[in-house]
Amino acid sequence: MFCDDVWKRSARLIRAIHEHPFNTALSAGTLDRERFAFYIVQDARYLEAFSRALALASARATDTEDAVFFAESAHAALAAERTLHAGYIEEFGLTADDLAGIGTSPTCLGYSSFLQATALADPYPVLAAAVLPCFWVYQDVGTTLLENTAGVEDHPYRAWIATYSDPAFAESTERAKNITDRLAATTDDATREAMARAFFRATEYEWMFWDSAWHRETWPTAEWLA
Numbered sequence: 001m002f003c004d005d006v007w008k009r010s011a012r013l014i015r016a017i018h019e020h021p022f023n024t025a026l027s028a029g030t031l032d033r034e035r036f037a038f039y040i041v042q043d044a045r046y047l048e049a050f051s052r053a054l055a056l057a058s059a060r061a062t063d064t065e066d067a068v069f070f071a072e073s074a075h076a077a078l079a080a081e082r083t084l085h086a087g088y089i090e091e092f093g094l095t096a097d098d099l100a101g102i103g104t105s106p107t108c109l110g111y112s113s114f115l116q117a118t119a120l121a122d123p124y125p126v127l128a129a130a131v132l133p134c135f136w137v138y139q140d141v142g143t144t145l146l147e148n149t150a151g152v153e154d155h156p157y158r159a160w161i162a163t164y165s166d167p168a169f170a171e172s173t174e175r176a177k178n179i180t181d182r183l184a185a186t187t188d189d190a191t192r193e194a195m196a197r198a199f200f201r202a203t204e205y206e207w208m209f210w211d212s213a214w215h216r217e218t219w220p221t222a223e224w225l226a
């Protein structure tokens with residue numbers, strides 16, 4: 001099956017995501033607030049782009065049930081996930097002015113633009129493969145963090161871990177995988193290859209997203225602009 005195949009081929013990258021200092025510190029509860037705040041602010045922006053890509057997937061879906069799934073996921077990305085973010089933004093005491101003053105990072109813009117370009121210009125099966133890591137990688141990391149932090153009371157990132165280890169999120173991930181497998185099984189070789197490339201690129205961006213938060217990435221050219 002397509003999903004099993006691309007997941008196996010991404011094994012080293014997935015391991016690198018799990019072993020990234022951002023995620024090991026998140027798991028240990030030692031991740032500093034500045035890095036997490038940076039991540040949350042970028043992620044709120046990313047989720048808008050992700051939600052739009054899902055809405056476009058819904059519009060382009062050839063199967064009604066798939067259209068419903070993508071539309072519901074587009075809503076969930078902005079509703080459920082953003083509620084999580086809003087909670088942390090409040091906890092960190094970030095005001096609207098603070099948020100407006102934090103620029104969108106190169107990686108956040110790159111990932112968001114990649115998803116939106118794929119949604120607008122690539123075949124629908126390629127779009128399904130491009131959004132799949134956004135479900136699968138988070139579900140994988142979320143459930144691993146839940147296992148690793150079981151029994152830890154007052155974990156500072158418990159709400160984040162709970163969101164992505166939730167059985168309902170696992171169910172959505174399963175649905176996204178089934179849709180992608182079905183599309184891969186019924187398309188031509190060239191599109192299947194493009195699907196694999198889109199899956200790998202999105203998974204690379206997932207690693208980069210955590211890495212950019214760890215380093216609080218900025219534009220290297222910013223100082224030359226007024």
Ligand SMILES: Cc1ncc(CN)c(N)n1
Nearest residue numbers: 043046081134135138209
């Ligand atoms: C960067 C990123 N990728 C995926 C997810 C999970 N929807 C997220 N919140 N942020």
